[in-house]
Amino acid sequence: MESCGIPHTEIGYLGMDGKAVGFSHIPRSPGRLTVRGISPPFDVERPSFLRPEPLSALRFIADANVIRLGRLMLILGFDTALCRRGSDGDIARQAQTRGRIMLTRDTALLKRKMITFARRVRADLPYDQVSEVVHFFGLEQRTAFFSRCTACNVLLEPRAKDEILHLLEPKTRLYFHRFFQCPECGRIFWRGSHVENMREKFSALGISING
Ligand SMILES: [Zn+2]
Structure with missing residues (x-):
């Protein structure tokens, strides 16, 4: 074959x-x-x-x-x-x-x-x-949106804003309140407009977004 x-x-x-x-x-x-x-x-x-x-x-x-x-x-x-x-x-x-x-x-x-x-x-x-x-693979209900570092493939950890304040740009400080950090590379993640755009694209494809 x-x-x-x-x-x-x-x-x-x-x-x-x-x-x-x-x-x-x-x-x-x-x-x-x-x-x-x-x-x-x-x-x-x-x-x-x-x-x-x-x-x-x-x-x-x-x-x-x-x-x-x-x-x-x-x-x-x-x-x-x-x-x-x-x-x-x-x-x-x-x-x-x-x-x-x-x-x-x-x-x-x-x-x-x-x-x-x-x-x-x-x-x-x-x-x-x-x-x-x-x-x-039938994974429509098994997503955990934005829970993993895209560089290191490890799970992100929630961080209190005041813990990481010194790492943020002024506008990010002002408009966002929930943050996550990669324990490997230290990169900080937040759910800005780019994340919301992605959420909409995934939903349009019939992929539910959990998380
Ligand atoms: Zn990372």
Whole structure:
């Protein structure tokens, strides 16, 4: 199948003469092979015939060709590693060892055995891509908007305004009252107009914003 161009990560059902078989099945005699794609929502936390070992948590890894999608996943609060460089082998190994769902547009990368869970992203534009991924994995209700640092992929911590006052620009001091800080890089976050614009864009795509 992979030599025909379909990565194993895209397959939801394999059948030989009507009986479900796994990826390692070798047909002993001629027969009829049925191949079906994954039908969404794809619940990666539940075991299935082809993938008996589910993921224990929702974690993603985005490669260089979908970095903007990866940043939007982070803004929605999903644990997402951004992989700007590295060989296909390194990226696949990271997906495997850290139990991450691979997001990419690279079909050849998805043919690597080490990758079990993935989405070969179809849409071209970042907001369309995030909509595609959220709906494919059924994550519409699992967002935690603006809860994670987009540079470090760690959860933000709330900070009292007077604790961080010295780090703020005068206008920010004046107009905003709720602040968060990244415990890794120290960057301060607040929900300004850019955040509200994003919230509206996500809502228009049918992604509810929790948080
Ligand atoms: Zn950070």
